[in-house]
Amino acid sequence: MKYFTADTHFGHKLPINKTIMGKQVRPFETVEEMNEALISNWNKVVSSKDEVYHLGDVSLCNVSKTKEILDRLNGKIYLISGNHEHSALDKKCIDRFEWVKPYHKFDVDIEEVKTRICLMHFPIACWDKMHYGAIHLHGHSHYSYLPPFGKIMDVGVDNPLSNYSPFSFDQIVTFMKSRTTIAVDHHSSATGRA
Numbered sequence: 681m682k683y684f685t686a687d688t689h690f691g692h693k694l695p696i697n698k699t700i701m702g703k704q705v706r707p708f709e710t711v712e713e714m715n716e717a718l719i720s721n722w723n724k725v726v727s728s729k730d731e732v733y734h735l736g737d738v739s740l741c742n743v744s745k746t747k748e749i750l751d752r753l754n755g756k757i758y759l760i761s762g763n764h765e766h767s768a769l770d771k772k773c774i775d776r777f778e779w780v781k782p783y784h785k786f787d788v789d790i791e792e793v794k795t796r797i798c799l800m801h802f803p804i805a806c807w808d809k810m811h812y813g814a815i816h817l818h819g820h821s822h823y824s825y826l827p828p829f830g831k832i833m834d835v836g837v838d839n840p841l842s843n844y845s846p847f848s849f850d851q852i853v854t855f856m857k858s859r860t861t862i863a864v865d866h867h868s869s870a871t872g873r874a
Contacts, residue, residue, distance in 0.1 A: 686819020691741030736762020736801030
């Protein structure tokens with residue numbers, strides 16, 4: 681099974697009890713409580729055999745604490761690097777990841793239709809094969825960026841649909857059924873090109 685998450689920000693006190701889009705996020709009393717809840721929720725859904733694509737901003741803890749947390753998380757973890765990866769990219773932690781990239785894409789069959797999945801920490805306005813229904817998954821915005829159209833989703837733990845745990849691929853497919861495929865670049869039907 682494939683899972684997707686972002687912006688765990690282990691060890692970061694700033695997101696605790698912050699309001700985003702009128703909703704209180706991370707209603708924890710302490711950083712330690714937040715860390716333990718995120719680890720527990722991750723391990724409730726992810727098995728040791730599952731794959732997790734972490735779309736950046738793993739931890740703001742020091743290297744030793746980050747390593748300790750990473751060693752407790754289930755699954756094979758693939759890291760799409762974010763803008764807060766100092767500890768995660770340290771030589772003591774980096775071996776926990778199957779690979780580290782700034783961007784990754786792959787194709788899957790969704791209801792017998794080959795669909796491109798584009799992964800990046802930052803949300804982008806146009807992504808590869810967007811006009812063919814490709815899906816863009818991202819983090820960074822902590823659910824404060826909600827475009828009105830396009831098959832795009834913030835998979836970070838601050839998305840209220842996440843329950844502070846990684847999203848399964850099935851959850852993402854279900855969510856995307858409510859999103860409209862649209863082209864916002866030269867591929868639009870207005871230009872006569874598709």
